[in-house]
Structures are given as structure tokens and as C-alpha cells.
Amino acid sequence: MQNLVEIRDLKVQARSDAGRRIEIIKGVSFDIAEGEIVALIGESGSGKTTIALTLMGHTRPGCTITGGTVRLAGRDLVAMPEAGRQALRGTEVAYVPQSAAAAFNPSQRLMDQVIEVAQIHKLMTPDAARVKAVELFRALALPEPETIGQRYPHQVSGGQLQRLAAAMALIGGPKLMIFDEPTTALDVTTQIEVLRAFKSVMKLGGMGGVYVSHDLAVVAQIADRIVVLKGGEVQEEGPVEQILHRAAHPYTRELLAAFEPVPYASASRLQAETKRPILEVRNLVAGYGPLGRDGRPLKVALNSVSCRLERGQNLGVIGESGSGKSTLARAISGLLPPVSGKVLLDAHMLEPEARARTKDELRRLQIVFQLADTALNPQRPVGDIVGRPLTFYHGQKGAAREARTDELLDMVRLPRAMKHRLPGELSGGQKQRVNLARALAAAPEVILCDEITSALDTVVAAAVIELLKELQRELHLSYVFISHDLSTVQAICDDVMVMLNGEVVERLPASRLQGGAQHPYSQLLFSSVPKLDPNWLDSVPPRAAAL
């Protein structure tokens, strides 16, 4: 029997702006059978999205398909004229993008956008399309399927929007669905709902699918087969069970190894110190907007939060987006002055505003941000970025500063030659290391890490966590580690604090994370983290309606 998709020796070239041609896909071949879901997995830059896009006969600007064939239901998309491909898009093959929020037009009602594909291809009357859309909304477990189409994109949540994007793709009745990291930007508790909806719809429709992701655990839930990519080549291919349990290729093993939770105990825990904590937060209240009559801000983001961090230990803060975990970091560092409550550094009270703090207090407490892309000035070389705190806090100049900058780059395992590069010329992991080196340059005692591994690939993130642990052993640092990713928190923290709507709902030691949670929200959060078991999704009960 003929396969739905047959890719043979696909080659894609990109043109750099210096005019050189670089092969980014180097002869990839694989098949997708009718009704089968194949996952493309690999780190950023491995070519997984590029391959997914060629299934629609599309390449990003500057790229061209230079060889091979992409057959969809027997027709070669590479040889086909553009008009022919356009006729196929939406009817034979459909695409669900990573960021649904960016894919919807904010000024049009959802229903009009969902049925647009049917109108373009004149598949059915608008009324029939609306009826079909409502059916899809129901199949995707969207709330109020009858009326949700009348809303605008900003009136639904991120997870709902992602499901609506799927409805938009499904309305033309495609034979092949392409999912491009559709759940990467979602919280774990939302991700599980979206995955469940996708899986049931795909099973119901009997469609073939391509699922692009860098998360093995997510892929294990939804795919039948996994294709592992690196550097534009297929490294390994096989059924999910085989890849998960009998991986042959070293890169696949590395990916799997990054998933193994590493139990963590910091060195100082063993010494059972009961000295004063290095950082203590008491009843912190912070928020946005003008102060109301009761002395509280219009939108309270932190409601009486307290925590303590012992010297040489790490505190994990987890919660969904909007839970106030990043606000906590900003309030502690004085970027968002708290309205009330105290921040004590080494039993010494800090001013609420960063501007009012002394240079030495600022030096001892450093903050590292999530997005290294925006946290590094794109116009200044790495050496300048890392060297500035040396001059600012320690008055180092000239050769002394150069030498210390080299040391710091060694410390974060970056080649010294990187000093002369601009941040735009580094990879994501390298940028995050520069980001860390800058914080280390101050010689701090506490580092607030705000989601520093969230934007990184699994393997790279694991390496950054390893680095943090090493640095802690050498420099006696303490971290406040803010994340939405449970496994990274588990890998580095001693104590974990769960936040919901600006309040701490539970505190527990990292060793008791599995099964030790008492609060229903923590339990939900912990149970929503995908596991490498392909049957995990079906075994988790649907989210309790009460929450």
C-alpha cells in the first residue's frame, strides 16, 4: 500500500547574506502511513521545522528545496507549481503553529478566522462551515462550543487558542496535520488538556500527522513513530517504544538522559547548619497599578509571600504563568518595589527600591533573566558585558579586568575568543552562559534565576543546570530558582515552594516532590508533568473542574 507521505533524499539549502549557500537539510528520507503520527524531534537548528514546512511545499524566505521528492498522496510537492500547492494547503495538508496567539488576527472574531480556509477553497457554504466548526470545537473539548466562536482571540486562554488553531487546520478535512511545537509555550496543566484534545481528534479523524517537538515526553504521548534529527540528518528512526527503551544513537541517549530526574542534595545540607538564612522574605506584597485606598496596588501579584533561603542551599519556586513567581524575583531585587513586607539579606534589611540600596547590597544579590536574547545588549561584545560589573562593583580596569573576564568565561565553559563576539553571534545556550558569567562577575552570594533554562533545549538546559551546581560548590552560592518546569527544579533545589495566584500554597523539600504534595493544586501540577511512558496521558484523570 502506498504511504500518505514519502520523503526521499530531501535537500534544502539556505542562502546566507554573504551569498554563500549552506545545506541545512542533507538528504532526509522517511514515510508516514495513513493514520500514523510521526514525531520529528531534535534541538533547535536541527531542521525539524524546515522539514515539516516542506510537507506543504513551503520553505522559509532564503531557503530552497534543491533535491529529492516530497510525495503527498502520490503527488510530488517539489515538482508541483505554486498554484497546485496552494490548492493543497488547507484541504490536504494543514499546519498548527507554535504560537497560536501570533497566528490569529486580533481584530477578527474567532469563528470568521476558523472558517476562512473553507471559504478560500470554496469547500462549503459559510453556514455549513460554522456547523462543522462547532462540531470541531466540541471534539477539541473547548468550553461553550456554541458561542466561543463569537469571541475575539484575546478573550480566550492560551491553551484554548491553541485548540482553536487546530480547529482552523481541521476545518478543510486534511489528510495530513502538521503540529509545530504546539504545546511548547503552554503551562504543563494546560498542555495536558491540549494534548488530550489533539490525540482524540487525530484518532477520530484517522489522519496522518507530523508532530514537531523537542520534548520527548510530550512526543511519547501522541506519536506512533519518532524520527530523531540533528544537523539536518536523520539520526535514528523507530517506533516510540523502541526509541524510548532501546535507543541506539548517542544523541538519542543524551536526550533520554536529560530526562532522568537527578536527585539533588547540596553539600551544606549535610552539615546541618542552623545559622541565620542568607535571604529571608517576610510577608511581601507587591503588584501593579496605582495604590488603592487600602494601601494595596490595583492588581496584586504577590500576596503576603514569605520564604527563606539558607546559605549554600537552593530554593525552587514553581507555578504557572501568572502565579507571581517572576514578580517575586523582581520584588526581591527591588526592580518592582514591594508595597509592604521585608526583604532581609544576611539578616540585614534591604530598602524596597533598588535605587536606594547600597552598591554592596546590590552586588551580593544578582538576578539572571529568562530570555538571554533580551538580557544581553545586542550592540556590545561579550567581553564588555561580562567586564562591566567588574568595573562597576570592584573598580577593576585594564589588564586586571581582562584577566578576570577570561577567568569568568572559563568558569562558565565558554572559549575565551568569545569575548569579541556580539550576543547575536552566540547560540541560545552560550548566551545563557554569558548571562550567568555577568552575574558571577559581581561575586554575589545569592543569584535569582528567573526561568533561565526554559528557553533552552533539553540537553542544553541539563548542561546549564550542571554548571550551576558546579559553580555552587566552588563559590558557595545560593540560588533562588524560579521555573515552571518541575524536573529542572527537582534537579537543583533543596526546598520547593509552589505558588498560585500570588500566594504560596505549599512548601516542601525537593525529595518529597513525588507523592508528598498535600495541596490539590500542587498535586495537579506535579501529575501534569509528562512522563516518558507512552501510556501516561491516558492514565492521568482529567483535570478537576473545581480548579
Next chain:
Amino acid sequence: MHTKAFWPTPRRLGYHMNWVGMIAALVVCFWALVAVIGPMLSPYPPGEIVDFDYYGPISAKLWMGSDYLGRDIFSRVLMGARYTVGISLAAVCLACISGVVLGMTAAVVGGWLDTGLSRFLDALNSIPSKLFGLVMVAAIGSSIPVLIVLLGVIYTPGAYRFARALAVNINTMDFVTVARARGERTGYLVTREILPNITGPVLADLGLRFVFIVLLLSGLSFLGLGVQPPNADWGSLVRENIGGLPFGAPAVLMPSLAIASLTISVNLLIDNLPVKIRDRSE
């Protein structure tokens, strides 16, 4: 595309530039050169009457004909380049430097300074520029320093608005937040963190504003309020010789062409500025 090995083509320097931009750059460089060395090349003193005929045609002796008094237009255009390019350049630098410094400071400091400065400059902006220039020249009298300061002041609010809008966007980036958390002062934030990230657009704005200033200066000179006789910028040359327009005299066409070629070239140049090649794989 191989040129001589030592020739510093944009590509060799790591930049990419299209041919429209290159031609425009050549024209701009040409006029800049003329402004510097032009008067040395002029065949006749610009104030001397050398032709018995007025509005004389182009000839081997007079390359661009003669004006309404029989003076050599070619010499006068060469001299006018110095006034037009010089005054405009000084004024545009004044406007952009003050506008950008104020704009960045307002964005970083915020609060009352931002509000006060913005409202004040908005009020200044609301006065029509020609009218403002007219009144000020009538009140103070016309001289070159007055013209430079006046043109600078007229175009400062626009530069301020532009720089502030850019700086506000940069100001919200995490690297500025990190610098704030480090405890950096406003001066450092403005010069080291914000300025390098807005220079590209600010330079483009500078080019555009230069064109406006050339046109306003030519307009003022045309009205008789700009550069005073016997000196003349290109605008005054057009005004002096406007009587020759019905005869199609080169005396009025040539300075007009000079204004047009300079302003259009600057415009095209800033639309096609060289782009830095960011090839990371090399």
C-alpha cells in the same frame, strides 16, 4: 564580482549595499566635496559680472549660463553649495544631538521630566515651521549663526519625539533592567545601553531631517530671509533668478537641480543604507 584587491568595496568591509544606495552615496559625497573645495575651482569670482547679456545660455565660457546681472551661475552654485550644505549640516547636527540626548534622558528618567519636556516640545512643534522662521528672522535679523540655531530649534522636537519613541522600547528590554538592578546611573544607561541600540534609526532620521532643513533653508532664502546678498545659497539663487523661468534660463534651473539632486540622493541613501552582513557560519 572581482575588483582590485585593495579596493575597499562595501562587501569587503562586511557590508551589503545595493546600487541605488551607491549612486545616492556618490552624489552626496560629490556635493560634500563641492562644499569643501568648490570655491577654489570656480572660474570667476561669484560676485563679479562677467557677461553683458543676462540669463545667458550655456556656453563654453559660462558652463551654466549667467544670472539676472550677468554673473556666472556655475561659480555661484559652487559657492552656494557651501552655504546650503554647511548651514543644513550644522543645523541638523544641532537638532539631532539635542533631540536625541533629551529624548533618551526623558525615556530613561520618566516621570515629571518626561512629561514636562514632551509637552513643551510638542507646543514648539505645533507652530508652523516657516511661520516661526519668518517671525524669528524678522525679529532678530538674519545671519548665519542665527539661521543655524533657528533651523536647529525648529527641528529639535521631531528628533526628540523620534528618539524618545525608540528609547522607550529599548528601555523595557531586560538588559536595561539588569543594568538598573546593578545600580547604574542614568548617564551610563543612556550612553552605553540605549544609544548603541538606536543609532541606526537615528542616523536614518538625521538624513531625512537634513533634507527638510535644506528645503526649509531654501524656502527661507527664496523669501529673502535666509542667506543675504551678495552671498547666496541655492534657495537664494532660485529666488534671484525666478524672472528667468519663462525663458527657461539655466540660471534658475541649475540651482533647482542642485537642490533636487542633493535632497533626493540623501533620501535614497538613507532608504538604502549599507546593511551589515551577519553571516554567523563563517
